[in-house]
Amino acid sequence: MKKGLTPICHRFFTNxxxxxxxxxxxxxxxxxxxxxxxxxxxxxxxxxxSHNLKPLLQCNFISSEKEGKKRIYSVNHxxxxxxxxxxxxxxxxFCPTGGKCLKGEN
Amino acid sequence: MKKGLTPICHRFFTNxxxxxxxxxxxxxxxxxxxxxxxxxxxxxxxxxxSHNLKPLLQCNFISSEKEGKKRIYSVNHxxxxxxxxxxxxxxxxFCPTGGKCLKGEN
DNA sequence: TCCACATATGAATTATTATTCATGTGAAAT
DNA sequence: ATTTCACATGAATAATAATTCATATGTGGA
Numbered sequence: 001m002k003k004g005l006t007p008i009c010h011r012f013f014t015n016x017x018x019x020x021x022x023x024x025x026x027x028x029x030x031x032x033x034x035x036x037x038x039x040x041x042x043x044x045x046x047x048x049x050s051h052n053l054k055p056l057l058q059c060n061f062i063s064s065e066k067e068g069k070k071r072i073y074s075v076n077h078x079x080x081x082x083x084x085x086x087x088x089x090x091x092x093x094f095c096p097t098g099g100k101c102l103k104g105e106n
Numbered sequence: 107m108k109k110g111l112t113p114i115c116h117r118f119f120t121n122x123x124x125x126x127x128x129x130x131x132x133x134x135x136x137x138x139x140x141x142x143x144x145x146x147x148x149x150x151x152x153x154x155x156s157h158n159l160k161p162l163l164q165c166n167f168i169s170s171e172k173e174g175k176k177r178i179y180s181v182n183h184x185x186x187x188x189x190x191x192x193x194x195x196x197x198x199x200f201c202p203t204g205g206k207c208l209k210g211e212n
Numbered sequence: 213t214c215c216a217c218a219t220a221t222g223a224a225t226t227a228t229t230a231t232t233c234a235t236g237t238g239a240a241a242t
Numbered sequence: 243a244t245t246t247c248a249c250a251t252g253a254a255t256a257a258t259a260a261t262t263c264a265t266a267t268g269t270g271g272a
Contacts, residue, residue, distance in 0.1 A: 005190055006128045008197050011208055013128070017119040018260075022112045035219055048261065050220055058206040060196070069218050069269050079196040084111055086192065090166075090185040091114050100164040102117055124230075141249055154231065156250055175239055175248050 015059050016083070020044060020052045028062060028075035029084070035071060121165050122189070126150060126158045134168060134181035135190070141177060 016022065023042050027033060035053065039046045053073060056062045061080055064073045095101030122128065129148050133139060141159070145152045159179060162168045167186055170179045201207030 004132055005193060006125055006132055008201075008208065009128045009190065009193050010123060010125050012193055012196070013119045013123040014259085017116065017123040019112055019116050020260085022115045022119075026110060026112055036217095045262075046219070047221085047263080051261080054220085060200040060207065066269090069216095071219065076196075076200065079192060079200070082192045082195075083189065084115070086185060086188045087111060087115050087118055089188075090118070090182075094166040094182065094185070095114075101166065102114065120229085126230085142247095151232075152249070153233075153251085157231080160250085172239090175246095177249065 012059060015055050015061065018052065020048060021056055024049065024052060024056070025061065025075055025080050026084075028073060029077070029080065032072045032074040034067075034073070038073070118165060121161050121167065124158065126154060127162055130155065130158060130162070131167065131181055131186050132190075134179060135183070135186065138178045138180040140173075140179070144179070 016025075020042070024038055027038060027041050033041070035046055035049050038044075038053075039049045042049070053062065053064075057064060057073075060076060062073050062075050064071050066072075091101065122131075126148070130144055133144055133147050139147070141152055141155050144150075144159075145155045148155070159168065159170075163170065163179075166182060168179050168181050170177050172178075197207065
């Protein structure tokens with residue numbers, strides 16, 4: 001059944017379909033951060049952040065670089081910015097009242 | 107933990123993180139189709155197609171209109187086109203060799 | 213070297229989603 | 243009005259993914 005973009009889209013969107021990872025990306029859109037900073041900002045355990053950073057890294061949605069004992073993560077603004085913008089536009093234009101577009105709301 | 111775009115992104119990307127739904131969208135990017143046409147094109151059962159059309163419809167990623175006893179589904183080109191384009195661009199630019207960007211490949 | 217900090221990993225458990233199969237519903241044709 | 247086509251829905255099972263907790267690794271400082 002697999003055609004064209006489907007496999008890569010599946011991989012990417014699966015990666016993006018998790019609230020922890022999305023919140024992480026949202027944070028990183030503001031500024032690069034270390035794992036502990038993310039954990040604190042999101043109120044999550046460090047191990048959970050690490051687990052969730054990994055797939056984002058593998059897909060190159062984020063990148064990292066060492067700084068002392070810390071590791072600083074940065075978001076891929078080009079891709080993630082574009083995706084968020086599309087989502088925002090869609091939500092505004094096609095789901096103005098939220099309605100069925102939002103989970104559990106019907 | 108939920109901030110800004112995270113909930114709506116979560117809803118949208120969860121919706122898009124399924125191979126059947128993605129393949130459906132890919133089909134519909136070519137032309138509007140009925141449920142049975144989709145089922146045949148994708149080699150899937152009709153009930154599965156119907157189940158998967160529903161969330162796409164709820165998020166307005168597709169729309170439908172009746173035509174006799176059939177129901178014809180059309181894709182939201184604006185949103186889905188933009189998303190696919192972003193994915194394609196990202197894959198080309200940041201995952202040129204596939205590598206870890208593709209599931210199971212490491 | 214030894215300790216502490218920062219992060220990563222493994223494995224088990226839990227939670228979420230997908231798929232299947234049976235059946236329901238509505239609309240047009242006979 | 244009954245049959246058939248086209249599609250939708252429900253509920254159970256199966257598949258996949260997320261989270262937690264324990265522990266490992268690696269790096270710099272005392």
